[in-house]
Amino acid sequence: xxxxxxxxxxxxxxxxxxxxxxxxxxxxxxxxxxxxxxxxxxxxxxxxxxxxxxxxxxxxxxxxxxxxxxxxxxxxxxxxxxxxxxxxxxxxxxxxxxxxxxxxxxxxxxxxxxxxxxxxxxxxxxxxxxxxxxxxxxxxxxxxxxxxxxxxxxxxxxxxxxxxxxxxxxxxxxxxxxxxxxxxxxxxxxxxxxxxxxxxxxxxxxxxxxxxxxxxxxxxxxxxxxxxxxxxxxxxxxxxxxxxxxxxxxxxxxxxxxxxxxxxxxxxxxxxxxxxxxxxxxxxxxxxxxxxxxxxxxxxxxxxxxxxxxxxxxxxxxxxxxxxxxxxxxxxxxxxxxxxxxxxxxxxxxxxxxxxxxxxxxxxxxxxxxxxxxxxxxxxxxxxxxxxxxxxxxxxxxxxxxxxxxxxxxxxxxxxxxxxxxxxxxxxxxxxxxxxxxxxxxxxxxxxxxxxxxxxxxxxxxxxxxxxxxxxxxxxxxxxxxxxxxxxxxxxxxxxxxxxxxxxxxxxxxxxxxxxxxxxxxxxxxxxxxxxxxxxxxxxxxxxxxxxxxxxxxxxxxxxxxxxxxxxxxxxxxxxxx
Amino acid sequence: xxxxxxxxxxxxxxxxxxxxxxxxxxxxxxxxxxxxxxxxxxxxxxxxxxxxxxxxxxxxxxxxxxxxxxxxxxxxxxxxxxxxxxxxxxxxxxxxxxxxxxxxxxxxxxxxxxxxxxxxxxxxxxxxxxxxxxxxxxxxxxxxxxxxxxxxxxxxxxxxxxxxxxxxxxxxxxxxxxxxxxxxxxxxxxxxxxxxxxxxxxxxxxxxxxxxxxxxxxxxxxxx
Numbered sequence: 001x002x003x004x005x006x007x008x009x010x011x012x013x014x015x016x017x018x019x020x021x022x023x024x025x026x027x028x029x030x031x032x033x034x035x036x037x038x039x040x041x042x043x044x045x046x047x048x049x050x051x052x053x054x055x056x057x058x059x060x061x062x063x064x065x066x067x068x069x070x071x072x073x074x075x076x077x078x079x080x081x082x083x084x085x086x087x088x089x090x091x092x093x094x095x096x097x098x099x100x101x102x103x104x105x106x107x108x109x110x111x112x113x114x115x116x117x118x119x120x121x122x123x124x125x126x127x128x129x130x131x132x133x134x135x136x137x138x139x140x141x142x143x144x145x146x147x148x149x150x151x152x153x154x155x156x157x158x159x160x161x162x163x164x165x166x167x168x169x170x171x172x173x174x175x176x177x178x179x180x181x182x183x184x185x186x187x188x189x190x191x192x193x194x195x196x197x198x199x200x201x202x203x204x205x206x207x208x209x210x211x212x213x214x215x216x217x218x219x220x221x222x223x224x225x226x227x228x229x230x231x232x233x234x235x236x237x238x239x240x241x242x243x244x245x246x247x248x249x250x251x252x253x254x255x256x257x258x259x260x261x262x263x264x265x266x267x268x269x270x271x272x273x274x275x276x277x278x279x280x281x282x283x284x285x286x287x288x289x290x291x292x293x294x295x296x297x298x299x300x301x302x303x304x305x306x307x308x309x310x311x312x313x314x315x316x317x318x319x320x321x322x323x324x325x326x327x328x329x330x331x332x333x334x335x336x337x338x339x340x341x342x343x344x345x346x347x348x349x350x351x352x353x354x355x356x357x358x359x360x361x362x363x364x365x366x367x368x369x370x371x372x373x374x375x376x377x378x379x380x381x382x383x384x385x386x387x388x389x390x391x392x393x394x395x396x397x398x399x400x401x402x403x404x405x406x407x408x409x410x411x412x413x414x415x416x417x418x419x420x421x422x423x424x425x426x427x428x429x430x431x432x433x434x435x436x437x438x439x440x441x442x443x444x445x446x447x448x449x450x451x452x453x454x455x456x457x458x459x460x461x462x463x464x465x466x467x468x469x470x471x472x473x474x475x476x477x478x479x480x481x482x483x484x485x486x487x488x489x490x491x492x493x494x495x496x497x498x499x500x501x502x503x504x505x506x507x508x509x510x511x512x513x514x515x516x517x518x519x520x521x522x523x524x525x526x527x528x529x530x531x532x533x534x535x536x537x538x539x540x541x542x543x544x545x546x547x548x549x550x551x552x553x554x555x556x557x558x559x560x561x562x563x564x565x566x567x568x569x570x571x572x573x574x575x576x577x578x
Numbered sequence: 579x580x581x582x583x584x585x586x587x588x589x590x591x592x593x594x595x596x597x598x599x600x601x602x603x604x605x606x607x608x609x610x611x612x613x614x615x616x617x618x619x620x621x622x623x624x625x626x627x628x629x630x631x632x633x634x635x636x637x638x639x640x641x642x643x644x645x646x647x648x649x650x651x652x653x654x655x656x657x658x659x660x661x662x663x664x665x666x667x668x669x670x671x672x673x674x675x676x677x678x679x680x681x682x683x684x685x686x687x688x689x690x691x692x693x694x695x696x697x698x699x700x701x702x703x704x705x706x707x708x709x710x711x712x713x714x715x716x717x718x719x720x721x722x723x724x725x726x727x728x729x730x731x732x733x734x735x736x737x738x739x740x741x742x743x744x745x746x747x748x749x750x751x752x753x754x755x756x757x758x759x760x761x762x763x764x765x766x767x768x769x770x771x772x773x774x775x776x777x778x779x780x781x782x783x784x785x786x787x788x789x790x791x792x793x794x795x796x797x798x799x800x801x802x
Contacts, residue, residue, distance in 0.1 A: 393693045397605025400697035436674040472735035
């Protein structure tokens, strides 16, 4: 079965392209190191501080054995750097670092040769900033605070048990002062790191794509409100583009094509005297397929039409690329050799480029609109089906039961009930057909003509109309949104014939030869009265729909009786104008 | 209006009602209770419950709504039919369109009744379903079959039909153009369009396809 839905993947890509600067940006560099590559800053800070601590320790103690603290710190630094973001390993490593720093500071101070020895705690304590800052940068504010507490406790505890020979270390004013000083410094450093990290994430985590999408959608809404339907219409944009290009380069035949489902193209607009059967298969060996795949303009010396074998022909196919996606193609052909040398080709490509985004916007708008409309129709159908329709069925069964239990003498009541039942049945039948209309889609039937035929047959059968179908559908398809509108117009016209015309026959003629299409619905009923109440007959709605796809709606009396409603899209191909 | 019929000798026909609206089930229950042939043994509001109840109660006839909250009545019908070849299944639906009717037929239903029909028609369909569960019946069946047999496949315009017949007569392009009073290039366009619709590359293929699709009548047996 053929399908005209445009492949969602491609469209989604395009939507992203439209929403501007890419999806969410890379996460802030500072916390990108959950597990895996160590962050260079974390590594460098540790290496430098370890070196500093080692040198100062040697200077202060003149005892190589005291370097064991440096060794221990280096050991703890390995998991602290490699698994900094890990919830358990990272936290434990930082805790170990803090403990080693505190005990090391106390021990080195005790062993220091300098006087007063308490001062020597400052040899190791700077390293305290490393685990604390690291915790803060990994958004572990609570952990950083806890580590600070642990450091304080360890310094006090270690000072309480360490005997310097002149009393407990905890009694040394310098030891306490230096410890307190570094605890405060480390706390300040932690707060600063936390603030910095917040600022960075605020800058980087703003929902960029959404903000961009909202901005664009708002613009689209105001544009769509201000301008008459045709501005965001793919057909109109395509025709305008062809006109512009033909003013510059010779083109005996030209067309704008865009993607449809199933690796096929649909003709959005074409210009030229003859009807051309453009090559719309993307896997064919043609300049059209090449241009689509390579996104580069292609020149060929044979026609891009399916069946044409002419003399000298030049063809130029320019892809319309919006962002990274091919939106459509412009094909130009001239019946002379080498009509498109590279300066001409470049100029055409240049002229066509801005149209790509316009066309993409129009196609997206079309798709969004038809998706939304379709969803709403299905929702409405469900609501009617489950609500009022079932309630009426219930009323009908109630009347049936009342009728059945009525005493045989109450003939008058029985007649009344029977006519009431008839009315209820009629209303349920109406609802049933409305549900059918709401639910029918072109794609379910595999083509516009088939969908219209199915609708005409079903409605005709329920209303006792004799239905005469004449279908002429080419293998090429119209854009999906256009097909949907045409189906709705045909449905409305058929419903009119059934409801109001009192006709016996219904003629439905469908000729689809993209971009041309003509749908005609005729009946042999009483015709539309001259003074018709506004809004009835859905004429206004049909006219609106026709205008949306730039079709012409004609409503005329049929000879000898009845009405003909016709909608025509594009100009009739010349082959039938005999 | 129905005259009470005597209780059938083999006991009453057991009916299970499946619809998610209780008032519809109530209306149908009344209709069945007026008829002494039937006895409503159970009601179900979902497809799952319908299958469960049908297994437990072993009804003779199930009245099945097509749209149920937990799935399609067609699925439930298929499940019931798999379990029992003799259970009568009457499909009730609000939806119009031949798809529903043929869907019910293919799922193994015994009868198809639109919800526009009066309650008595549902009872009549149940009666049919109880006696002939495998003989599908529907009010619109004959017409629907006719519609289904309507030409499928490529649709030719009247002009293309003419061209096809002339091609079948072995006429040249020039001959066809002359016959149709058109220029030769127009005739060529018609022919290429016709080939395209039939998915053919040449005249022989086009004629074979047209014969197969019934667009052309088979030539009479050669006369000697």
